[in-house]
Amino acid sequence: MSDAAIAVAVARMLRDGEVCFVGVGLPSLAAMLAQRSLAPNLYLVYESGVLGTRPPQLPLSVADPGLAGTAQTLVPVPEMFNYWLQGGHVDVGLLGAAQVDRFGNVNSTVVGDGYDRPRVRLPGAGGAPEIASAAGRVVIMVRQSVRSFVSAVDFVTTAGQRVGDTTRRDLGFPGRGPVAVVTDIGIYEPDPDDGELVLVALQPGRSVEEARAATGWDLRVAPEPRRLLPPTASEQAVLTALEGSPAP
Amino acid sequence: MARFAPLAEAVGELVHDGDIVALEGFSHLVPFAAGHELLRQGRRDLTLVRMVPDLIADQLIGLGRVRRLVFSWAGNPGVGSLHRFRDAVEHGWPRPIELEEHTHAGMANRYVAGASGLPCMLMRGYAGTDLPPHTDGVRFVSCPFTGESLAAVSALRPDVAIIHAQRADRAGNVQLWGIVGVQKEAVLAARRALVTVDRVVDALEPRPGEVVLPSWAVTTISEAPGGAWPTYGQDDSVRDDAFYREWDAIARDRDRFTNWMVEHVGVAA
Numbered sequence: 309m310s311d312a313a314i315a316v317a318v319a320r321m322l323r324d325g326e327v328c329f330v331g332v333g334l335p336s337l338a339a340m341l342a343q344r345s346l347a348p349n350l351y352l353v354y355e356s357g358v359l360g361t362r363p364p365q366l367p368l369s370v371a372d373p374g375l376a377g378t379a380q381t382l383v384p385v386p387e388m389f390n391y392w393l394q395g396g397h398v399d400v401g402l403l404g405a406a407q408v409d410r411f412g413n414v415n416s417t418v419v420g421d422g423y424d425r426p427r428v429r430l431p432g433a434g435g436a437p438e439i440a441s442a443a444g445r446v447v448i449m450v451r452q453s454v455r456s457f458v459s460a461v462d463f464v465t466t467a468g469q470r471v472g473d474t475t476r477r478d479l480g481f482p483g484r485g486p487v488a489v490v491t492d493i494g495i496y497e498p499d500p501d502d503g504e505l506v507l508v509a510l511q512p513g514r515s516v517e518e519a520r521a522a523t524g525w526d527l528r529v530a531p532e533p534r535r536l537l538p539p540t541a542s543e544q545a546v547l548t549a550l551e552g553s554p555a556p
Numbered sequence: 557m558a559r560f561a562p563l564a565e566a567v568g569e570l571v572h573d574g575d576i577v578a579l580e581g582f583s584h585l586v587p588f589a590a591g592h593e594l595l596r597q598g599r600r601d602l603t604l605v606r607m608v609p610d611l612i613a614d615q616l617i618g619l620g621r622v623r624r625l626v627f628s629w630a631g632n633p634g635v636g637s638l639h640r641f642r643d644a645v646e647h648g649w650p651r652p653i654e655l656e657e658h659t660h661a662g663m664a665n666r667y668v669a670g671a672s673g674l675p676c677m678l679m680r681g682y683a684g685t686d687l688p689p690h691t692d693g694v695r696f697v698s699c700p701f702t703g704e705s706l707a708a709v710s711a712l713r714p715d716v717a718i719i720h721a722q723r724a725d726r727a728g729n730v731q732l733w734g735i736v737g738v739q740k741e742a743v744l745a746a747r748r749a750l751v752t753v754d755r756v757v758d759a760l761e762p763r764p765g766e767v768v769l770p771s772w773a774v775t776t777i778s779e780a781p782g783g784a785w786p787t788y789g790q791d792d793s794v795r796d797d798a799f800y801r802e803w804d805a806i807a808r809d810r811d812r813f814t815n816w817m818v819e820h821v822g823v824a825a
Contacts, residue, residue: 328738332624332633332634333634355660356582356583356584356735357582357735357736358735367634368634368635368797368800369583369633369634369800370582370583371584371633371735371787372795373788374793376584376735376790381765382734382735382736382765383765384737384738384740385582385660385664386664386665386738386741388664389660389661389664389665390661390664390668390679390716394661394663394679394680417657417687423690425645425646425648426645426646426647428642428646429638429641429642429646431629431630431638432628432630432631432657433628433629433658433659433687434608434629434659434660435629435659435660435661436659437659437681437682437685437687438660438680438681439685441681441684442680463686464684464685465686465687466685467683467685471684474684476684479683479684480680480704480705481683481684482680484819490747499628533630
């Protein structure tokens with residue numbers, strides 16, 4: 309149920325009526341839960357050119373017929389990225405990540421030393437770099453372990469709060485970038501001064517010690533991390549329905 | 557004007573060894589039938605251009621037909637890795653593959669540049685990422701009006717673009733609808749365009765959000781009913797999600813993959 313805990317925490321961060329850029333997997337689970345609980349008018353957009361969708365079940369791909377069939381409108385992919393995202397119309401982007409570092413930089417390209425002959429080749433950037441720079445804010449969702457939560461990513465696919473000594477401001481990004489990294493252990497927010505992630509909340513039943521043990525750097529912890537509430541009965545009912553009916 | 561031809565003849569005429577071939581379709585209307593014909597005709601040393609290389613790219617790469625891949629996201633959507641792609645990059649099997657890797661926004665704009673007859677497009681992107689030193693076709697420039705640093709991405713000009721559409725009429729006008737991706741841009745950016753269609757009809761029925769390519773913008777049309785399977789054509793066919801999951805097991809193992817390709821597509825390595 310760790311994915312469910314991540315989805316619940318993220319769904320509660322989404323505000324009714326805002327425009328939310330989503331991908332498949334965990335981001336879709338969180339966004340659909342929000343649509344069916346606290347944010348019924350959450351406006352979902354997918355990189356395939358889907359605007360204003362209300363998926364009937366968890367989509368397997370960004371071109372799932374359930375996304376296209378319930379969309380307010382479908383637009384070509386260049387228009388999606390240039391007008392709707394780069395044009396500044398997206399309030400919040402949800403990004404899944406294989407590897408994230410202490411400044412919220414995401415790696416979805418290669419694991420291991422070399423780009424040319426990596427140990428593990430990941431799928432690549434997709435829409436993430438431009439979502440992370442242009443959306444008003446970004447929430448990153450990751451299953452936390454020392455392998456996924458690292459001091460510095462092997463490859464910066466998507467810039468977070470700071471890359472080396474270069475800040476988002478230096479890079480001219482309009483959006484606020486990752487305002488939260490949500491894991492199955494807790495919620496991490498960037499320190500306003502230097503952008504380093506700080507543990508600010510714990511998932512139900514998880515501890516600061518567990519968070520430290522699953523973090524690849526010397527973790528900063530807020531004075532009194534909040535305790536997240538477990539899923540409510542109605543959130544649980546939505547999750548059960550969504551997870552029980554993935555796309556056929 | 558577009559010419560009608562059987563798929564085997566069309567691929568034989570339009571695609572040559574060593575060509576830059578764009579296969580487009582954003583997980584919808586993916587031209588699988590045409591991709592399989594490329595395999596059957598033994599086309600090789602291809603530069604494959606595809607924003608989202610999914611199963612058709614895995615098949616072409618796994619049989620060693622792709623010399624260079626130009627892309628922005630290479631995975632099995634909703635399932636996980638493309639194992640043949642990974643094997644080629646991680647172990648050079650069955651041959652090493654060159655990568656030219658971009659973001660979705662970058663690839664989309666590269667097609668727009670090609671379709672617009674421009675050498676490049678400007679966008680906000682790639683900043684702060686490790687991509688630029690590893691990829692051709694991205695430079696940072698100053699805006700002549702504001703001085704802002706912007707990414708310039710170079711135009712894509714494929715030798716041939718291949719797409720699948722729902723309909724063509726008998727005069728060779730092509731119609732697609734639903735998720736239309738970058739297909740119009742790919743066709744207009746390319747020197748030649750091959751379109752497979754589910755059905756040829758007397759007259760096109762207007763559809764919401766349709767893209768219509770006039771007959772003179774297309775080189776050759778081949779009828780290929782269900783030619784997008786296992787993806788789908790909106791209002792024509794259903795996406796075969798189960799096959800995407802099955803592919804994970806097929807592609808994970810070199811021998812199983814090779815046997816599957818012989819048995820189901822009729823091609824050997």
